[in-house]
Amino acid sequence: MLALDLSPEMVRVARARSAAWPNVEYRVADVAEAELPAAAFDVVLSAATLHHLPLEPTVLRLADAVRPGGRLVVQDLVTRPGLRFIPVNALAVGLRLLTGRTRWSLRHSPVEALYAEHGRGERYLRLDEARRAYSALLPGARVTHHLEWRYTMVWERPAE
Numbered sequence: 001m002l003a004l005d006l007s008p009e010m011v012r013v014a015r016a017r018s019a020a021w022p023n024v025e026y027r028v029a030d031v032a033e034a035e036l037p038a039a040a041f042d043v044v045l046s047a048a049t050l051h052h053l054p055l056e057p058t059v060l061r062l063a064d065a066v067r068p069g070g071r072l073v074v075q076d077l078v079t080r081p082g083l084r085f086i087p088v089n090a091l092a093v094g095l096r097l098l099t100g101r102t103r104w105s106l107r108h109s110p111v112e113a114l115y116a117e118h119g120r121g122e123r124y125l126r127l128d129e130a131r132r133a134y135s136a137l138l139p140g141a142r143v144t145h146h147l148e149w150r151y152t153m154v155w156e157r158p159a160e
Helices: 008-017 055-064 083-099 112-118 129-136
Strands: 002-004 027-030 041-047 065-078 144-145 148-157
Touching: 002 008, 002 083, 002 129, 041 055, 055 065, 055 129, 129 144, 129 148
Parallel strands: 002 027, 041 065
Antiparallel strands: 065 148, 144 148
16 A cells, blocks of 8 residues: 655654554555556545645546446535535534534644645636536546535546
C-alpha cells in the first residue's frame, strides 16, 4: 500500500495513527509529480485533495494507476451557493452542531494550524461541475453528493 501527501506533518500524523498497519508505505510527495506505476493499484483513493490541483491532469494520472477491474475513488469538497441550497446547508450546519463536529471543535487540536493554512484561497466545484467534469474524463464515473459539503466519485477501469 502506498500513501502520498505533500505535507511532512500530515505524513507524520498518518504514520502515527496507522502504526498497526506496517504494510503502508508513506511518502512525502506531490501526486502530480510522483512516479506512479501504470495499472498497478486495485484502488486509488484521493481524499480532500483534488481541489488543490488541476482536475483534469490529476484525475487522468490517478486513473492511469488503476489496474483493469480496479477502482478510482475521489472524495472532495463541493460548494453549494445560492438560495436553493439554504435548506440543505442549514441541515448540514445543524448536524455538525448536534454532533460536535464543527470547525470550532478543532481549536485545541494538534491539526488546527494545518486546517487554518489549508483553507486559504480554495475554490470548490459545484455538484453539477463535478458531474460534468468526471463524466467527460471517465465515462461511467458516478458522482454522489453528501450532506456535509462533500462528493464522492467512483470509477471502475474496465477489465481487459
